[in-house]
Amino acid sequence: MNLNNRWLALSIGNTHHYWAIFRGRKLIKTWKEINQLSKTFQPLYSQNTDYLLDPHSHQWPELWLASVVPQETKKWLDYPHLHLLNLADVPLQNCYPTLGVDRALGAWGAGVTYGWPVLLIDGGTALTITGVDATQQFQGGLILPGLGLMAKSLETQTAALSSLNFNWETIPPLWGNDTPSAIQAGIFWTxxxxxxRFIQDWLQEYPTSQVTFTGGDGEFLKAGLLQFQPKYLSLPCHLDPHVIFWGIAALGQQDP
Structure with a gap:
């Protein structure tokens, strides 16, 4: 990677494309787009020409891509300057073969930014926890449906419920007084x-660990946890929506 040039990072998740523009090591801009149905990258790219086209060279910059959606990945394989990242590219040790590259990159980005050990809590479509020790050894984690997906499962699988459009920005009361508020409270507080429970267990083993929240629900989960357990106010607890981009940038800087 030429650190004097503009370059792009793209993380493709289950529902969105997450973009970042860098100039060398400096993050310039981030944004997200809903995954689209086009078969190639050109329609997606043309919508963002003002952001993506290098204003000096007028050429397509390097694109560092991490994706967990194979059909979306295929759209970008013909991009002229593509670096397609896989799990093997992330320097974490002891990873199981099907660990998502997004989880690995996020944990790597959190670790190189805030220090090791690190516990990364990603509140996305799926809610994941990823733990890495001081020697960059993956120690495990968990995956469960995210807040929105839990609500959606009740909405679609329960006959008597109507559409549930929760505001996941306001912490709900512990006890709901109608069906929607009871569902929201049940999901959130559980x-x-x-x-x-998982943070306590991790900190017993790694008491100097950093704890980092990311993802669309990351800020909401962090705020709720600090209200629920004020003891975490004294811990190194971070909120960073860009950890996956810091992980990609760290790999790019190692690339000759």
Missing amino acids: VLSGLD
């Missing part, structure tokens, strides 16, 4: 109780 998830927080689980997070608390």
Whole structure:
């Protein structure tokens, strides 16, 4: 990677494309787009020409891509300057073969940014926890449906429920007084109780660990956890929506 040039990072998740523009090591801009149905990258790219086209060379810059959606990945394989990242590219040790590259990159980005050991809590479509020790050894984690997906499962699998459009920005009361508020409270506070249990277990083993929240629900989960358990106020607890981009950037800087 030429650190004097503009380059792009793209993380493709289950529902969105997450973009970042860098100039060398400096993050310039981030944004997201809903995954689309086009068969090639050109329609997606042309919508963002003002952002993506290098204003000096007028050429397509290097693109560092991490994706967990194979059909979306295929759209970018003909991109002229593509670096397609896989799990083997991330320097974490002891990873199981099907560990998502997004989890690995996020944990790597959190570790190189805030220090090791690190526990990464990613509140996305799926809610994941990823633990890495001081020697960059993957120690395990968990995957469960995210807040929105839990609500959606009740909405689609329960006959008597209508559409549930929750505001996942306001912490709900512990006890709901109608069906929607009871569902929201049940999802949120049960998830927080689980997070608390796993964080406590991790910190018993790695008491100097950094704890980092990311993902669309990351800020909401962090705020709720600190309200639920004020003891975490004294811990190195971070909120960073860009950890996967820091992970990609760290790999790019190692590339000749």
